[in-house]
Amino acid sequence: MKNLAIVGTGYVGLVTGVCLSEIGHNVICIDIDQGKIDKLNSGKSPIFEPDLEELMIKNIKSERLYFTTDHSEAFKNSEVIYIAVGTPQKSDGFADLTSIEQAAIQIGLHAKRDVIVVTKSTVPIGTNEKIKNIILQYLVSDIKVDIVSNPEFLREGSAVRDTFYGDRIVIGAECQDAANLIEEINKPFQIPIFRTDIISAEMIKYASNAFLATKISFINEIATICEKIGANVEDVAIGMGQDSRIGYQFLKPGLGYGGSCFPKDTNALFHIATHEDYSFALLKAVIDVNKKQQTLLVDKVKQRFGILEGKKFAVLGLAFKPNTDDLREAASIVNITRFIEEGAEVIAFDPVAMQNAKRILPATVQFAQSIEEAIHGTDAVFIVTEWKEFIDFPLNKYVELMKKPIIFDGRNCYSIIKMMGYPIEYYSIGRPVVNENYNK
Ligand SMILES: NC(=O)c1ccc[n+]([C@@H]2O[C@H](COP(=O)([O-])OP(=O)(O)OC[C@H]3O[C@@H](n4cnc5c(N)ncnc54)[C@H](O)[C@@H]3O)[C@@H](O)[C@H]2O)c1
Numbered sequence: 001m002k003n004l005a006i007v008g009t010g011y012v013g014l015v016t017g018v019c020l021s022e023i024g025h026n027v028i029c030i031d032i033d034q035g036k037i038d039k040l041n042s043g044k045s046p047i048f049e050p051d052l053e054e055l056m057i058k059n060i061k062s063e064r065l066y067f068t069t070d071h072s073e074a075f076k077n078s079e080v081i082y083i084a085v086g087t088p089q090k091s092d093g094f095a096d097l098t099s100i101e102q103a104a105i106q107i108g109l110h111a112k113r114d115v116i117v118v119t120k121s122t123v124p125i126g127t128n129e130k131i132k133n134i135i136l137q138y139l140v141s142d143i144k145v146d147i148v149s150n151p152e153f154l155r156e157g158s159a160v161r162d163t164f165y166g167d168r169i170v171i172g173a174e175c176q177d178a179a180n181l182i183e184e185i186n187k188p189f190q191i192p193i194f195r196t197d198i199i200s201a202e203m204i205k206y207a208s209n210a211f212l213a214t215k216i217s218f219i220n221e222i223a224t225i226c227e228k229i230g231a232n233v234e235d236v237a238i239g240m241g242q243d244s245r246i247g248y249q250f251l252k253p254g255l256g257y258g259g260s261c262f263p264k265d266t267n268a269l270f271h272i273a274t275h276e277d278y279s280f281a282l283l284k285a286v287i288d289v290n291k292k293q294q295t296l297l298v299d300k301v302k303q304r305f306g307i308l309e310g311k312k313f314a315v316l317g318l319a320f321k322p323n324t325d326d327l328r329e330a331a332s333i334v335n336i337t338r339f340i341e342e343g344a345e346v347i348a349f350d351p352v353a354m355q356n357a358k359r360i361l362p363a364t365v366q367f368a369q370s371i372e373e374a375i376h377g378t379d380a381v382f383i384v385t386e387w388k389e390f391i392d393f394p395l396n397k398y399v400e401l402m403k404k405p406i407i408f409d410g411r412n413c414y415s416i417i418k419m420m421g422y423p424i425e426y427y428s429i430g431r432p433v434v435n436e437n438y439n440k
């Protein structure tokens with residue numbers, strides 16, 4: 001059992017803190033956001049994430065998990081300090097390292113014993129060295145500081161599961177004693193550990209996200225060609241995925257990738273390459289394809305209706321993916337904004353993300369309390385996130401409740417064969433249109 005501190009209680013900090021306490025460590029999580037810490041101390045998770053709150057309460061009760069805003073209290077007994085603060089995208093495309101630098105300064109000022117600083121945040125190549133230099137510059141106590149890069153691979157919506165059953169844990173370090181200790185801390189997870197140097201570990205994180213984003217943009221391009229030639233992209237993806245060298249995962253076509261990671265990390269890697277005088281042409285194409293893909297349904301609906309002015313649209317799904325309340329870079333934002341710009345009225349529904357959506361979406365968007373209320377009397381329904389609630393929704397309800405049943409499904413929630421049994425005009429991604437112009 002080790003005494004650990006985690007700086008930042010966002011997705012990564014909180015999930016890491018909860019899971020490390022669950023495997024027996026004493027964990028103290030720090031955030032500068034007093035509201036967040038108050039909420040956490042009252043046993044409430046600030047994010048919607050399956051299994052997280054229950055596990056968090058359990059470990060608070062076992063007195064292995066604490067939350068504070070006080071860096072000095074958190075660092076005084078910690079053998080290891082994890083940095084899990086945000087690294088958002090700046091307007092120039094590079095990662096904003098302000099929070100990382102602040103965290104490093106606070107470690108320098110408040111660490112009181114020999115410490116290993118572990119970077120969980122996704123950071124540009126060379127940042128761990130910068131972190132070490134900042135800590136040493138601000139160091140008050142006479143202590144030894146080692147740095148370890150330990151990038152995080154969890155996904156929102158399955159973050160706890162990913163932490164316990166991940167494919168690998170990457171540990172990048174110069175000092176092998178420090179790497180040994182981080183390996184020991186993670187042993188109870190029983191996940192394969194890959195050890196490397198710091199710079200390679202930093203690159204593994206960006207390269208992994210860029211590769212997954214490439215798979216998504218690739219299948220989305222294939223989907224567009226499938227629509228033109230009359231093929232079904234889902235069958236194409238299955239036939240491709242059966243080749244174990246390709247694999248099934250991340251070949252789901254849709255409205256492109258959103259979220260707090262792929263968009264910013266692909267941009268950051270592109271800018272890292274440019275900074276090194278290398279034009280990463282493949283990644284540039286991945287990014288451009290994704291931008292176009294996110295608003296594909298706007299193109300489809302304009303083709304169907306001509307002008308959108310005066311139309312009433314229901315948007316089902318606001319989170320960037322199911323099982324999260326996160327709207328960062330969600331396709332819902334660009335689509336809804338475009339619909340409103342084109343003069344349409346929008347009524348939206350999401351099973352968990354509506355509170356966050358109300359802060360982000362244009363003020364004229366109306367919010368429904370149920371799928372039924374959202375689709376009632378609308379000219380078209382847009383499915384933007386593949387929540388189970390939408391997949392399980394009875395198709396005859398669209399027929400009953402809509403003005404004329406027309407669905408634009410950005411996540412291929414329904415089977416084409418099943419849809420053929422209903423008088424619904426159905427447009428999806430990379431698959432044949434069902435009942436085209438049926439309601440015209
Ligand atoms: N969200 C994910 O699914 C995910 C997965 C893997 C890696 N990552 C990476 O992990 C990092 C964190 O991502 P996130 O989504 O958890 O971030 P986030 O923005 O949701 O949360 C960051 C938290 O850090 C706090 N913070 C900022 N400066 C601080 C300081 N000096 N001291 C204490 N707290 C401070 C903020 O108040 C905030 O609560 C990013 O680099 C991200 O790219 C994210």
Ligand SMILES: O=c1ccn([C@@H]2O[C@H](COP(=O)(O)OP(=O)(O)O[C@H]3O[C@H](CO)[C@@H](O)[C@H](O)[C@H]3O)[C@@H](O)[C@H]2O)c(=O)[nH]1
Pocket residue numbers: 122152153154155156157209212216249250251252253254255256257258259260261262265320321
């Ligand atoms: O076949 C697919 C898979 C995903 N997506 C989209 O891609 C985005 C990202 O999805 P996902 O990867 O499941 O969620 P994230 O929580 O963003 O996780 C990614 O980003 C994290 C932050 O770096 C990493 O830790 C994870 O390994 C990586 O999967 C979402 O908009 C999905 O809709 C698709 O369109 N098709």
